[in-house]
Amino acid sequence: MNDFSPDLGIGGGVADPLVEAARDTARVKGLTHEFYRYPARFSPTFVRAAIQTFTRPGDWVIDPFAGGGTTLVEAMAMGRNALGIDISSLSSFICEAKTQVLSDQEVAAFERWTERIDTVINMHAPSVRHDDYANAGYYRNLDGHEFWRLRKAIEQALSSVERLRLRGSHILARCVVLRVAQWALDSRKIRPSVSAFKAQMEKQAGLMLAAALEFRDQIENLRLPSRPVALSLNRSTAGAESEEIVRQACPPRLVVTSPPYPGIHVLYHRWQVDGRREAPAPFWIAGKLDGAGSSYYTMGDRKSPGLRSYFENLKETFNSIAAMADERTTIVQMVAFSEQDWQLPRYLEVMEECGLQEYRPWDIDMDDGRLWRDVPSRRWHAHQKAHAPGAREVVLVHRKAGA
Ligand SMILES: C[S@@+](CC[C@H](N)C(=O)[O-])C[C@H]1O[C@@H](n2cnc3c(N)ncnc32)[C@H](O)[C@@H]1O
Numbered sequence: 001m002n003d004f005s006p007d008l009g010i011g012g013g014v015a016d017p018l019v020e021a022a023r024d025t026a027r028v029k030g031l032t033h034e035f036y037r038y039p040a041r042f043s044p045t046f047v048r049a050a051i052q053t054f055t056r057p058g059d060w061v062i063d064p065f066a067g068g069g070t071t072l073v074e075a076m077a078m079g080r081n082a083l084g085i086d087i088s089s090l091s092s093f094i095c096e097a098k099t100q101v102l103s104d105q106e107v108a109a110f111e112r113w114t115e116r117i118d119t120v121i122n123m124h125a126p127s128v129r130h131d132d133y134a135n136a137g138y139y140r141n142l143d144g145h146e147f148w149r150l151r152k153a154i155e156q157a158l159s160s161v162e163r164l165r166l167r168g169s170h171i172l173a174r175c176v177v178l179r180v181a182q183w184a185l186d187s188r189k190i191r192p193s194v195s196a197f198k199a200q201m202e203k204q205a206g207l208m209l210a211a212a213l214e215f216r217d218q219i220e221n222l223r224l225p226s227r228p229v230a231l232s233l234n235r236s237t238a239g240a241e242s243e244e245i246v247r248q249a250c251p252p253r254l255v256v257t258s259p260p261y262p263g264i265h266v267l268y269h270r271w272q273v274d275g276r277r278e279a280p281a282p283f284w285i286a287g288k289l290d291g292a293g294s295s296y297y298t299m300g301d302r303k304s305p306g307l308r309s310y311f312e313n314l315k316e317t318f319n320s321i322a323a324m325a326d327e328r329t330t331i332v333q334m335v336a337f338s339e340q341d342w343q344l345p346r347y348l349e350v351m352e353e354c355g356l357q358e359y360r361p362w363d364i365d366m367d368d369g370r371l372w373r374d375v376p377s378r379r380w381h382a383h384q385k386a387h388a389p390g391a392r393e394v395v396l397v398h399r400k401a402g403a
Pocket of ligand 1 (some may be wrong): 042064066085086236257261299313
């Protein structure tokens with residue numbers, strides 16, 4: 001039960017680098033990872049170790065809860081093809097921004113845009129209000145007088161982005177605005193001035209272009225016969241196995257993911273402005289439409305008894321993940337629980353109901369043979385102590401039963 005068969009390339013002890021990587025608590029950085037602070041991102045070091053352990057160049061890797069795209073970036077940078085699925089259109093935008101490989105023309109157009117930032121953001125010039133977004137409520141909690149300068153700066157920056165014709169330059173520039181607007185607005189006590197906003201735009205444009213070029217170089221230096229691809233699909237993973245784009249990636253050699261955690265509230269789709277007021281602005285800035293309320297992104301209402309809808313959703317999505325996999329697919333997940341005592345057994349039961357069998361390929365002496373790690377400070381429990389719910393994550397490894 002706990003042995004990986006060596007003919008699958010995974011003998012005893014081979015997963016050990018993953019143990020070290022899972023416990024890595026370094027800040028998320030490198031390549032294009034810092035393009036956006038997606039809530040509950042997992043560590044690139046961990047994903048890299050999972051990809052290294054379970055796949056070879058040219059293999060497919062799927063992340064069915066792609067979020068900020070950590071898996072996609074790491075997979076491509078290691079010469080693997082990747083597919084990310086996420087119910088959030090904001091996630092799909094970020095995945096595309098982080099994994100695009102820019103052409104020289106796109107780089108040049110982006111650089112010209114960067115040079116114009118200083119004149120484009122100008123409080124004495126008019127801005128174009130995005131009425132369609134404003135009327136649909138995407139300016140919520142940013143409509144007040146205290147935000148007019150930042151709102152105007154964002155509108156002016158977006159108007160200049162919209163003039164960029166080349167897709168790669170457009171997406172990178174839009175992502176710069178998103179990144180800087182998040183810096184200016186999300187979970188901040190003091191609003192920055194317009195000149196600080198502008199300086200941050202110039203700084204981030206430089207950093208993000210350098211990161212995109214580092215990503216491109218890393219892929220080119222692999223010298224593979226064909227460039228790895230990253231595909232991204234915006235929909236629920238439940239039922240996604242029948243989509244043409246998913247079939248291209250199936251069966252993947254590895255699924256590596258971190259689903260929404262049971263009972264743990266994370267605001268994937270909102271920024272918090274002026275204390276705890278929720279703003280849907282990231283969708284407006286990314287040029288996307290929001291799906292629905294927060295339970296849509298967290299697989300169910302955390303107040304429902306026994307987290308019924310969460311576990312139903314979990315089962316539907318993992319039935320689909322099992323349908324994408326074959327007997328050679330390894331499924332690695334990072335999960336945390338608000339109440340581990342009953343949620344972990346229920347979680348594992350759902351995996352079994354989906355025909356997935358658990359493996360514990362670690363050479364470690366842990367109470368339950370599973371790999372646990374302390375979570376470095378994350379937003380949902382930033383105010384909690386280390387032993388508080390959700391402050392530990394576990395790495396679960398599964399394969400299709402009977403494989
Ligand atoms: C914990 S985050 C993933 C973070 C990711 N590992 C990273 O490094 O950024 C979970 C993601 O699952 C997505 N999600 C929730 N329900 C989903 C569903 N039914 N199908 C696909 N994605 C879903 C959320 O939108 C969120 O982006």
